[in-house]
Amino acid sequence: MTALEFTLPAELEAHEPPEARGLSRDRVRLLVGHRSSDTVRHHRFTDLPGLLAPGDVLVVNTSATLPAAVGVTGGELTVHFSTEQPDGSWLVEPRRNTAKATEPFGDAAAGDSYPLVGGATVTLREPYSAGRLWIATLDTAVRPYLDAFGAPIRYSYVHRRWPLSYYRTVFGTTPGSAEMPSASRPFTDRMVSRLVSAGIQFAPVLLHTGVASPEAHERPYPEPFAVSAHSARVVNQARAAGGRIIAIGTTAVRALETAAGADGLVHPANGWTDLIVTPGRGVRVTDGLLTGFHEAQASHVDMLTTIAGPRLLDHTYTEAISAGYLWHEFGDVNLILP
Numbered sequence: 001m002t003a004l005e006f007t008l009p010a011e012l013e014a015h016e017p018p019e020a021r022g023l024s025r026d027r028v029r030l031l032v033g034h035r036s037s038d039t040v041r042h043h044r045f046t047d048l049p050g051l052l053a054p055g056d057v058l059v060v061n062t063s064a065t066l067p068a069a070v071g072v073t074g075g076e077l078t079v080h081f082s083t084e085q086p087d088g089s090w091l092v093e094p095r096r097n098t099a100k101a102t103e104p105f106g107d108a109a110a111g112d113s114y115p116l117v118g119g120a121t122v123t124l125r126e127p128y129s130a131g132r133l134w135i136a137t138l139d140t141a142v143r144p145y146l147d148a149f150g151a152p153i154r155y156s157y158v159h160r161r162w163p164l165s166y167y168r169t170v171f172g173t174t175p176g177s178a179e180m181p182s183a184s185r186p187f188t189d190r191m192v193s194r195l196v197s198a199g200i201q202f203a204p205v206l207l208h209t210g211v212a213s214p215e216a217h218e219r220p221y222p223e224p225f226a227v228s229a230h231s232a233r234v235v236n237q238a239r240a241a242g243g244r245i246i247a248i249g250t251t252a253v254r255a256l257e258t259a260a261g262a263d264g265l266v267h268p269a270n271g272w273t274d275l276i277v278t279p280g281r282g283v284r285v286t287d288g289l290l291t292g293f294h295e296a297q298a299s300h301v302d303m304l305t306t307i308a309g310p311r312l313l314d315h316t317y318t319e320a321i322s323a324g325y326l327w328h329e330f331g332d333v334n335l336i337l338p
Contacts, residue, residue, distance in 0.1 A: 006296050006317060012324065013157040014331035017166050026188050029325055029332040033316045035309055036338060040319050045186040045333060054199025055243035057235055059252045059286075061181040062204045064172030066143075067150030067164050068179075068211070071097075073115040078102050079122055080153050081146060082133060082178045082210035083223060091128055091221075092136040093211050100156035104215055106131050118149035129218060133211075143175070153179055155214055157328055167329070171248075176208035176224070182329035183249030183291045201238060203231040203245075205255040207273070217297040219276055220254070226270035227259035235266045235285060244338060246288040250300045253277060253286050253307075260284040277303040289336045293320055293327045308336045 018028050030043040032051060043051070052058075068081045075097060082091040094114065095102035113123040116138075124134040138145065152167040169184040170192065192202075207225040235245055235256070247253040257277060259269040264284050277283060279302065289307045294300045304313055316334060325332040 006321060008295055008327060009321070012321065012327050012331075014326040014328045015157060015159050017162060017330045019166070024188070026186050026191050028186050030186075030335055031316060031320055031323075031325055031332065032335045032337065033308060033312045034337050035307075035312050038309075038312045038315055040312075040316050042323065046191070048191065048335070049194045049198045049200070051335065051337070052195070052198065052200050052246070053244070055201070055238060055241055056199075057201045057203050057238045057243055057245050058195070058290075059203045059205055059231070059235070059245060059247045059256050060171045060184055060187075061249055061251045061255070062171050062173045062206050063177040063181055063208050063251070064169075064175040065152060065164065065167040065177050065180045066175050067146050067152055069151050069153045070120075070146065070149055071117045073117060077105060077114065079114060079116065080178065080211045081142065081150070083208065083221075084142065084176075085135065089125065089135050089137050090142055091133045091210060092122060092124070093133050094124075098156070101154050101158070102156075104132065108134060110134075116149070118145065120145055120149075129221065132213065132216065132218070133221075153211065155328075158330065171204065174206060174208075176206075177251075178211045179209055180329055181207075181209060181249050181251045183252075183333060185329065186333060187248075201234055201243075203234045204228070205231055205252055205259075207251040207255040209251050213299075214295075217295070217299055219299050220274075222272045222274040223254070224271070225255040225258060225273045227255055227266065227268060229268040232259065232266040232268050239264070239285070244287040245285055246290060246335075246337075247286050248290050250289070250291055250303055253283070253289060253303060256285055257283055277306050279306045282306060287338045290333055291336075292329065292331055292333055293317070293325060295327070304336070312336070 080093040096105040167180045258273040
């Protein structure tokens with residue numbers, strides 16, 4: 001088996017948050033892979049401080065999750081709000097409601113308008129990606145409307161609705177992501193304090209992630225990001241001193257690597273990134289990655305291969321499936337170290 005060819009057993013899908021399984025956020029399982037030896041070890045997330053070294057930097061995404069799913073009046077469809085565009089329009093994905101959650105809806109057309117709960121109307125202007133995302137406008141201010149009438153985006157493997165607080169992380173200070181930057185979900189205030197006490201530094205970055213493509217596994221599209229002068233300085237100084245740069249989530253990798261020059265120095269930057277990390281492109285700054293477990297066809301697999309290497313990635317996913325690790329945003333996590 002390779003990480004690109006496995007079939008995920010249904011019993012390894014996390015159907016609810018760990019809190020509903022009797023665990024605190026920071027008690028999920030942590031599978032640690034070491035690229036230097038292509039070995040993996042089993043831990044709990046609470047072991048993280050002992051797996052890092054003083055001077056290491058954790059790059060964290062401060063984007064907070066929006067209540068980005070809104071029902072269409074009549075109950076047949078749900079609209080997922082994805083990414084605000086520079087002109088004030090939004091990318092949206094209309095999806096058909098099912099008994100479990102939603103599924104792709106292929107019958108939308110330019111000019112279609114949908115009455116939403118709460119009295120708003122969304123109008124599809126033009127297609128953005130084939131059969132899925134649309135450039136659309138809402139006849140009221142989107143953010144306040146979502147706060148009043150939206151709910152977290154939920155796919156069929158999560159069997160019931162959970163409040164927005166379950167989809168937000170301890171680092172999320174700036175609402176803007178359609179879906180949770182879930183790699184940082186296991187962090188708690190206590191864990192952050194333990195890490196700081198152990199000499200671990202944090203470098204906040206921002207990347208607002210749009211709606212996933214769980215059926216088609218499309219490549220990421222351009223997303224807004226920002227890397228501050230402070231975070232660039234923290235990363236550059238740590239690298240010069242021999243510290244390791246560990247990204248918390250694929251979104252943090254995308255933001256950080258966008259801001260990194262060919263010389264390996266990180267510069268303050270903001271705007272939109274269309275960067276896709278592949279083995280051919282490589283990474284300039286990122287030494288390691290904490291992330292959830294991804295499906296075999298997921299677009300993130302190229303990034304994982306880049307950071308872990310194909311041998312370690314294969315070993316990691318074989319072991320994760322054998323040992324019953326859980327997938328998706330409420331599941332377990334994987335730490336890739338150099």
